[in-house]
Amino acid sequence: MKILSIGKTLHYNGLDITSIDTSTLSEHHDIEQYDYVIINGGDGTIRRVLKQLHGLGTLPTFILNPTGSFNVVAKIHRAPKIGDVLEMLAGGESPKTQKHHLFKMNDELFLFSAGNMGDLQHIFLSETLRFGWLKHGILKYVLAVIFLFPVHLIMTPFMLMSKTRFFIFTPLRFIRKFGSFYGEVQEIDIDLDNDYNMIELDGDIVNVKGRHLKIQKAGNVRVVTRA
Template identity: 85%
Template sequence: MPANTKGTMKILSIGKTLSHEDLAITSVSSSSLPEIHNIQTYDYVIINGGDGTIRRVLNQLHNLSRMPTFILNPTGSFNVVAKIHRAPKIGSVLDSLAKGERPKTQKHHLFKMNDELFLFSAGNMGDLQHIFLSETLRFGWLKHGIAKYILAVIFLFPVHVIMTPFMLMSSTRFFIFTPLRFIKKFGSFYGEVHEVDLDLDNDYNMIELDGDIVNVKGRHLRIRQAGNVRVVTKQ
């Protein structure tokens, strides 16, 4: 073990208890995160979970005065953010840190919709319907894995075929998916976001954010860029 690695490097694991014989890792549940007041003193923060978990964690942490580097341990169904950054296996990252090696990182751009942070996806079109039905199917043998999402696509396919063209022409419907940033904008679809202002029909709106469904108060939505974080990627 490199000299002083265990004593000088601070690592926080959120959502799962992790250990390594050559590293000091503090593990906390995501629900107890608000009680941790010294997160800016950690060098690395491991987020264990899927896209929704990553969003909820960063929603609490993105205003820190000093932002740690984030290590993703994807355990969700889709893990889009982890795929974007080709997140390496958690064991290999910890082994590299124990050797004193500095892992390669990439920037991940963050976005805000009013007060809610999101990482790559937001909308109230077919994405919202799909997530709502998928979460309804989250029980029994469908609880884990992607089967519930596939079934939701099959069930909703006729509705999407009929309604999507109308939603793309609507001023009160929108879908943002930044991995397709090369499209920029097509009707109410946005692949690239700088600043978008939208007025919806109602004062209370259900919106999909990175696979989560949130209830947003107010009919005016201001969507904008919100900085970035460093995420560990493959060497």
């Protein structure tokens, strides 16, 4: 059994673990030889890693070691502690896994969230607050919610009616569609006002060139879970 750890050096007796930095992933061309890939980081790190690996013939099973502020993907799958997973693997046990569906917006990959509504404003302000004692933890996100609450209260109804605004949040898939909010992704086409647009993807802010957005399913990966 071969394991790749991305973003953190890990060792465990009885396991063959190769550790690399996230920035060197593009130079690692033999991902398919690994049985498991550990992603150390938050939702944005998971998205960026999977974007680089998406399209390979066969992807290994992913183990999440959440170290971000929200870790939504890890919460969705009730990701077990990394030590517990490594102990199982060292003992010859196979951990339980679940599928996680992936989505594409033009050339960008995302896992659960995309939009240019209040989510974009919230992430932008939260990242502005990412310094000093606010750098780590969720307090910066809480403060951003408080600061933006009056704006969201007034603007959200208008944005929900707009054809150029959208927010996708798949953990709320029981709400299939409400105005420009989507809890489920089948195939969505959106035309924007400008040729260059800032879009929030899984807590990252990306610049997208072009007015037309095509959003669709992009397969799935297997993630270790304790459920």
